[in-house]
Amino acid sequence: MKEGYKKYIPFKQIDLPDREWPTKVITKAPTWCSVDLRDGNQALIDPMNLEEKLEFFHALCDMGFKEIEIGFPSASETEYEICRELIEGNHIPDDVTIQVLVQAREHLIKKTFEAIKGAKNVIVHFYNSTSTLQRKVVFKKDIDGIIDIAVEGAKLIKELTDNYDGDTNIRFEYSPESFSGTEMDNAVKICEKVMDVLECTPENPIILNLPNTVEMCTPNTYADQIEYFIKHLKNRESAIISVHPHNDRGTGVAATELALLAGAERVEGTLFGNGERTGNLDIVTVGLNMYTQGVDPELDFSNLPKLKEIFERCTNMKIGERQPYIGELVFTAFSGSHQDAINKGVKYCKDTNSDYWEVPYIPIDPADVGRQYEPIIRINSQSGKGGAAYVMEHNFGYELPKKMHPEFGALVQVKCDELGRELVPKELFEVFKDNYLEHPQKYVIENSRIFEESENGKEYVHFKGTIVIDGTDKRNTTGVGNGPIDAFFNAIKKIGIDQYKFRSYSQHAISEGSDSQAVSYIELETPENKRIFGVGIDHNVNYSSILGVLNAINRNEAEDK
Numbered sequence: 001m002k003e004g005y006k007k008y009i010p011f012k013q014i015d016l017p018d019r020e021w022p023t024k025v026i027t028k029a030p031t032w033c034s035v036d037l038r039d040g041n042q043a044l045i046d047p048m049n050l051e052e053k054l055e056f057f058h059a060l061c062d063m064g065f066k067e068i069e070i071g072f073p074s075a076s077e078t079e080y081e082i083c084r085e086l087i088e089g090n091h092i093p094d095d096v097t098i099q100v101l102v103q104a105r106e107h108l109i110k111k112t113f114e115a116i117k118g119a120k121n122v123i124v125h126f127y128n129s130t131s132t133l134q135r136k137v138v139f140k141k142d143i144d145g146i147i148d149i150a151v152e153g154a155k156l157i158k159e160l161t162d163n164y165d166g167d168t169n170i171r172f173e174y175s176p177e178s179f180s181g182t183e184m185d186n187a188v189k190i191c192e193k194v195m196d197v198l199e200c201t202p203e204n205p206i207i208l209n210l211p212n213t214v215e216m217c218t219p220n221t222y223a224d225q226i227e228y229f230i231k232h233l234k235n236r237e238s239a240i241i242s243v244h245p246h247n248d249r250g251t252g253v254a255a256t257e258l259a260l261l262a263g264a265e266r267v268e269g270t271l272f273g274n275g276e277r278t279g280n281l282d283i284v285t286v287g288l289n290m291y292t293q294g295v296d297p298e299l300d301f302s303n304l305p306k307l308k309e310i311f312e313r314c315t316n317m318k319i320g321e322r323q324p325y326i327g328e329l330v331f332t333a334f335s336g337s338h339q340d341a342i343n344k345g346v347k348y349c350k351d352t353n354s355d356y357w358e359v360p361y362i363p364i365d366p367a368d369v370g371r372q373y374e375p376i377i378r379i380n381s382q383s384g385k386g387g388a389a390y391v392m393e394h395n396f397g398y399e400l401p402k403k404m405h406p407e408f409g410a411l412v413q414v415k416c417d418e419l420g421r422e423l424v425p426k427e428l429f430e431v432f433k434d435n436y437l438e439h440p441q442k443y444v445i446e447n448s449r450i451f452e453e454s455e456n457g458k459e460y461v462h463f464k465g466t467i468v469i470d471g472t473d474k475r476n477t478t479g480v481g482n483g484p485i486d487a488f489f490n491a492i493k494k495i496g497i498d499q500y501k502f503r504s505y506s507q508h509a510i511s512e513g514s515d516s517q518a519v520s521y522i523e524l525e526t527p528e529n530k531r532i533f534g535v536g537i538d539h540n541v542n543y544s545s546i547l548g549v550l551n552a553i554n555r556n557e558a559e560d561k
């Protein structure tokens with residue numbers, strides 16, 4: 001086993017010294033073809049039934065797919081019936097072309113032509129395997145024998161099309177299946193022979209679909225293959241170059257993107273990458289990658305959660321938590337520095353009213369794919385102060401001042417360490433409530449009045465009230481100042497609370513239903529030269545600020561105990 005790697009044959013590079021694709025950029029969407037209902041479906045433990053296929057088909061149409069491979073109608077009665085129902089049940093919009101797959105084999109091709117009767121637009125997609133390996137171990141034929149299979153298939157398809165009785169607009173697609181394992185000159189040769197038979201023209205081009213049936217090489221080599229093929233194909237303008245990548249090495253998306261640079265005009269794939277083995281190319285990822293580069297993907301991804309629901313129900317497959325754009329965790333940051341940067345990015349976009357999405361770590365606005373209600377930031381022991389502040393603001397409307405973030409962040413971390421797990425927002429709010437709203441109260445304001453009076457043409461604020469100390473000791477006091485906080489400080493000094501210094505203050509309105517209150521955050525310096533925050537909430541703005549002062553003092557007194 002130690003030297004097991006020696007039994008694998010390294011992939012041969014393509015001789016393409018003047019390759020052009022590395023300097024190209026993707027500037028427009030390709031023609032998309034969904035193969036969910038064929039390649040995706042054939043890879044399921046339990047293939048979709050009629051109802052599920054119909055629902056999936058409609059979801060694909062709603063997204064804007066104009067070409068949809070609906071199945072392999074000659075493979076079984078079930079597949080045939082699904083094709084018939086789509087046609088006879090008028091499920092296919094006029095601007096959508098259905099595509100049907102068939103091997104280059106006579107009886108299957110004939111059955112396929114029966115299956116498409118009555119459809120408006122159809123792509124007949126035929127294939128045979130062309131790779132060196134398949135020729136050797138499956139077909140036991142040389143390249144000429146393989147070309148014969150394709151040519152015979154093409155002849156029959158041409159004949160059935162020429163004699164077709166009906167109004168169906170039939171187009172052709174040919175796949176040299178296992179293209180990427182085929183010598184490029186052989187791939188070109190077989191496709192040219194097929195094109196000759198089908199008499200392809202620029203007005204009536206064939207789709208030449210070049211599958212990465214089994215992904216066996218790095219994406220740059222696949223791109224080389226596509227560019228090589230395009231550059232060597234005679235009558236190139238009579239063909240639409242399509243790619244059909246799989247994901248065996250986990251680089252299906254990259255292979256597709258590089259193939260587009262290399263000149264591919266059409267892409268076959270599935271939603272969320274369902275398909276044989278490791279799957280087909282994930283169209284959602286490639287499409288949204290374009291979107292995040294400012295290119296219109298020409299598919300509607302605005303409700304990914306709904307697509308996910310339909311996909312998971314119909315296929316019985318599960319989408320992973322890290323799947324780009326749709327995974328449960330992809331719009332979530334746990335780690336502190338990420339949370340801090342996201343928080344600042346979101347605020348920057350809001351404050352500057354920016355036309356652009358400029359949020360670090362989150363390459364797409366979650367709202368663009370229908371995920372606006374999910375928490376971007378979640379809190380565990382890896383999280384920092386910025387994350388906790390973000391949740392307080394975005395989930396509960398509390399805009400903790402920046403100077404308070406370290407104090408609250410530390411309280412949250414203690415709780416996370418204590419529980420040894422993530423804190424859900426409700427639990428985070430409980431940390432806030434326990435520490436800032438429901439802490440022990442050494443001092444309580446029993447009654448109070450805050451009013452303004454002018455003296456010598458200047459306005460002064462007066463505090464007059466009763467403070468209860470330790471539940472029983474009632475003290476009446478008054479104070480005057482240039483604002484409510486100043487007046488209150490002067491009042492409490494008179495009853496012996498005179499060692500705290502005011503340091504900072506911030507305030508905002510918070511509303512719950514139709515009820516609006518003011519929240520004040522007061523920072524004091526304690527007799528022990530520490531900074532501490534207190535929070536006051538009240539309908540009265542002035543009262544909320546003096547409550548904040550008293551709560552900061554109460555928190556410190558409680559800590560001292």
Ligand SMILES: CC(=O)SCCNC(=O)CCNC(=O)[C@H](O)C(C)(C)COP(=O)(O)OP(=O)(O)OC[C@H]1O[C@@H](n2cnc3c(N)ncnc32)[C@H](O)[C@@H]1OP(=O)(O)O
Nearest residue numbers: 042072074075076103104105127128129138139149177213
């Ligand atoms: C990469 C892909 O995804 S390709 C698409 C694959 N999808 C599917 O295969 C799903 C639908 N297919 C099926 O249900 C079946 O394969 C059917 C009904 C189409 C055909 O079934 P069968 O003929 O019973 O069996 P099977 O597929 O095993 O056929 C194998 C035979 O066909 C030959 N064959 C396979 N592909 C082709 C082809 N494109 N052209 C000619 N002959 C072919 C094989 O060499 C083999 O020949 P042999 O019988 O002489 O050994």
Ligand SMILES: CC(C)C(=O)C(=O)O
Nearest residue numbers: 127175177178211213
């Ligand atoms: C039939 C072809 C296009 C295919 O699915 C593949 O090669 O992966």
Ligand SMILES: [Mg+2]
Nearest residue numbers: 039211213244
């Ligand atoms: Mg495939």
